[in-house]
Amino acid sequence: MTKQWFKDSVVYQIYPMSFQDSNNDGIGDLAGITQRLQYIHNLGADVIWLNPIYVSPNKDNGYDIADYRNINPNYGTMQDFEDLLQQAHRLDLKIMMDLVVNHTSDQHVWFKESRKNQTNEYANYYIWRDPVDGHEPNNWLAAFGGSAWTYVPERKQYYLHMFAEGQPDLNWENLEVREAVFDIERFWLDKGVDGFRMDVINLISKPEGLPDVTEPVTAGTTMDFVADGHRLNEFLRQMNDEVLSKYDTITVGEMPSSTPEDAIKYTGLDSHELNMVFQFEHVSLSPNPDVRLGKWNDEPINLVELKASLNRWQIGLDGKGWNSLYWNNHDQPRAVSRFGNDQPEFRVLSAKMLATTLHMMQGTPYVYQGEELGMTNGHFESLEQYEDIESVNFYHEFVDEQKIVDSATMLKYLANMSRDNARTPMQWNNQQNAGFSNVTPWYAPNKNYTAINAENVLSDNDSVYYHYQKLIQLRHDSEIVRYGTFEAIDSEDNQVYAYLRHYKEQSVLVLSNFTDKVVTRDYGQTKFSELLINNYLDDQGTILRPYESKVYLLTK
Missing domain, CATH: 2.60.40.1180 (Golgi alpha-mannosidase II)
Known part of the structure; x- marks a missing residue:
């Protein structure tokens, strides 16, 4: 087993908007993260993964980037970022940025220019197609609901967006686009960041000719159809050759629909592309039997299916690639609610059980903020409590428009699977707003913060936090845990x-x-x-x- 520092590491993921508000505007920020670095260091983590902190209109909470080289003012300034980077490095904490380059915001200057006409400098930076019989170029559906195509009268063409209308897909077939992305990577690596998590990176190579998806056509089948395109390896190798190989980085590619066999192609020990992938197989278990509803369901996970999935990745990548290990993140419900038991008598035990199960596997473990506290789903009861564009869009599509399910049923599904479950503010103490902010936060804290918070767990030697700390120390001390x-x-x-x-x-x-x-x-x-x-x-x-x-x- 080749020993590389990312294989010895544990990553702590921070959703900046919900981590710590330092200036009392209700939004988490970079200075707030800097204030909490010692907490992360004490846990034992080696790397911090920051969700997007770039300039963005926030149609998808930062995954719609309008300016890759500047900090969203809600989070602070570039000086705040450089201070965070410097303080983290003093504590031997590395910083991994979130790189979103399958798509941009429709407010990015590239797209603003591209949409003007078919002959300007940026005309070919995005994926544009003529109407077919007065309609969309194909039958693809967007991940957040509705068509993946939006018409622009100025160009008399449609543009592709695999996610929200405000997130147009970049045209990676255009060498100029690739070079522009590589320049962005160099900009941040030269500042001293230690690597990138790459959002839906296996969607950057689209199927040749953009043909229709065969039936049944859903958001999920469209994603499967588009993923892992014929030039993906080529694009990733070029990225590695021109940029990543010049720096000592950690790289993880988010790859929905990828299999272990796919992952070996991208992360193989001799592939010269990425270090590891985020796969979706185990977090996509127990989908709704009605394929139209996709992930929206409230059925518990079947353990035999869960084991089959995780075992397949452990065995499949052993000696050939490298696993990322995670139960939850900013796009998934809370681990203890989804895979364990968040009832008071079992929450702590099952949170520790899940941690042990995952951290003893081969791969790089990821801890999502609050996971080390045993934070739970929000148990929301009305649509008004949801902020996430995916949750709100699919509620209206399935309940109001298509009438596939009734409101009560869809609300149960949202309570189980919505991304908002992961985005409630970090629970620091039992004071006002969970210690996240002195003013009303952008999103209401989970009501159970008075019982579940960092101050409480740090005063309890038998808490979930200290169990994570022991697991991380065990990994650091034990070659069999890291490499077995x-x-x-x-x-x-x-x-x-x-x-x-x-x-x-x-x-x-x-x-x-x-x-x-x-x-x-x-x-x-x-x-x-x-x-x-x-x-x-x-x-x-x-x-x-x-x-x-x-x-x-x-x-x-």
Whole structure:
């Protein structure tokens, strides 16, 4: 196993808008992040991933970038960013930027010029097509609902947007676009940032000829159809050759629809493209049986399916590529609500269990802000409580326009799956607005912040935070955790997730009970073994109590 620093690292993800407000305008900012760097350092993280902080009209909370070289004034100034970078580096914390280059904002100067006519300097920076029989060029649907095409009278053409209307897709077939993107990367790397998370990077190469999606046509099938295009490897290799290989970086590509076989092509040890991918397979489980509704459902995750997915990636990339390990992020519901049990009697136990299950795998773990507190979904009850463009759009599409489901059902689906669940303000203490801001925040805090907050967990030696801290330390100290191969155990067990890690002459056994029942499993853990970590105060050997998770070093 080739040893590279990103393989030894743990990444802490920050959603700047919701992390810490330092100037009391209700919006999180860069100075607020700087104030909390010691907290992240104490947790043990090595890298901070910042969601987009660039100038943006915020139609998709910063994933619609209008200026790649300047800071959104809501977050502060370039000086604030440089101060953050300097202070982070003093604490040996690296900074990974979020790079969104499949699309821009429609307020970007490139698009403002491009839409004027078909002959200007930026005319070919985006994907424009003539109408077909007076209609859209094809039947593609956008990820946030509706057609993926919008008509512009000035050009008498449609432009492609795989997401919101205000997020036109860049034309990566145009060499000038690629060079412009590479210049943006150099700009930030020369400032000292340590790498990039690349948003939906496997969509940058579109299918030749932009043909129709075959039935059934949904937002999801369109995404699958467009992903992993024929020139993707070429574009990523060029990016690596011209930019990334010149710096000591961490790079992760968000790649919806990608398989382990795809990921090896992009992150293979000899591919010279990216370090790792964010895959969506395990977070896309339990979709609605009605394919029109896609991810919108409130069914629990099936453990056998979850294990099959995670095991497939562990085994598939072992020795060939590198995994990213995550339960949740800014686009996913809270881990303990989706995969665990967020009821008060089981929330802490199941949050620790999930952490152990993931952090003992091979790959780079990602901790999303508040995950280390066991923060939960918002349990919202009305549409007015949602801010996310995806959630609001699909509610109106499925309830008001297509009448596929009734309002109560769709609200249950939103409560389970909406991205807003991850975007409530960070819960620092039990004071006003959870310690996030002294004024009304841009988004209301989760009501449970008086019980679940950083101040409380830091005063409790048995808290979720300190369990994460121990797991991260164990990873840093143990080569078997970082580099060991993976062996699945009892893949059809629908209660317990068990697996082994092997490295040199050692093996580690990981056992996690995903139920609220007491179960018994005997994998020889009571013989020739040393308990490394668990989430109960004692060990009862073959007995696994509700949501119990424990790790043994096998000494024979």
